[in-house]
Amino acid sequence: MRSTSPYQETKAVVVELYCPTKDLTISDFLITLSAAHKDIIEAIKARFRFRYKIELQEVWPCDINGEPIRTSESGELIDGVAIEGDPVCNFSNIHNGEIIMIRLSRDELLATDSNHETVLYLGGSMGQEAFKMMGREDRRDLIRKFRREEAVERRNVIRLTLPYADVVSGLAEARYSASLSSRIIDENWKIAQVNALDRDCLGALAILSQATCGQGWVIEQLLMETIMNRPVGERTLLKIDIFGVIERLYREADAVGSTWEEVGMSSAHDTIMSYVTGPSHSFM
Secondary structure, rough: OOOOOOOOOOOOOEEEEOOOOOOEEEEEEEEEEEOOHHHHHHHHHHHHHHHHHOOOOOEHHHHHOEEEEEOOOOOOOOOEEEEEOOOEEEEHOOOOOOOEEEOOOOOOOOOOOOOEEEOOOHHHOOHHHHHOOOOOHHHHHHHHHHHHHHHHHHOOOEEEEOOHHHHHHHHHHHHOHHHHHHHHHHHOOOOOOOOOOOOOHHHHHHHHHHHOOHHHHHHHHHHHHHHHHOOOOOOOOHHHHHHHHHHHHHHOOOOOOOOOOOOOOOOOOOHHHHHHOOOOOOHE
């Protein structure tokens, strides 16, 4: 007997809309799952206009974890911008009772309410060899599917997709060109444009993207948090910020020193720590 997707069984869902910038909530917004993305966007604008007498010039929805909800069909124009199709996170797979966060610009970063949990994920039941053989984009979409499912449960799980030893060796050995680093970041995080950074900083960001594939938005939040918590200096991304986020995540996952074969402590931990706590280095 052919199984039926739960998305196909439900023709409409009721969600809560929340706009953090305005601190406004719509508690009972109905989404017809078969509706076009642009029509849902216009309906969201209309509800805020009717309820709060305000005009939202742009509406960029995302789930409770800050993951953008895009159109399932590529090429749709939203507020004059062509949106890339996304089979993983779109309105057709939103669940009843979810909270949909409303950004007022495409690049707005939202501080999410749910605390994240961090785990080392090297393939799980599929096995490490199969996971290692996956291409970057397939691995990215697998992790994004996990995050889509967990957003329904209001869980924010960060999966580290490289063992610590590989990250350390990558940081020590990689001498990527700017174009190669940008391509790696795009394939891992689905981010086509990265703000101008020096080559070494961009290379470190590429390594971080390989270790957190499919999770660019939540990692960007952590990087911004690190920058804003810096006591002095410019509010620009430095290589030391990237090392700090790497160190934090692997500590949270109890995965410092992990390899493809086992999880445990190793002297590799000292390599990153020497950048985080040691003498100053040239990052700019």
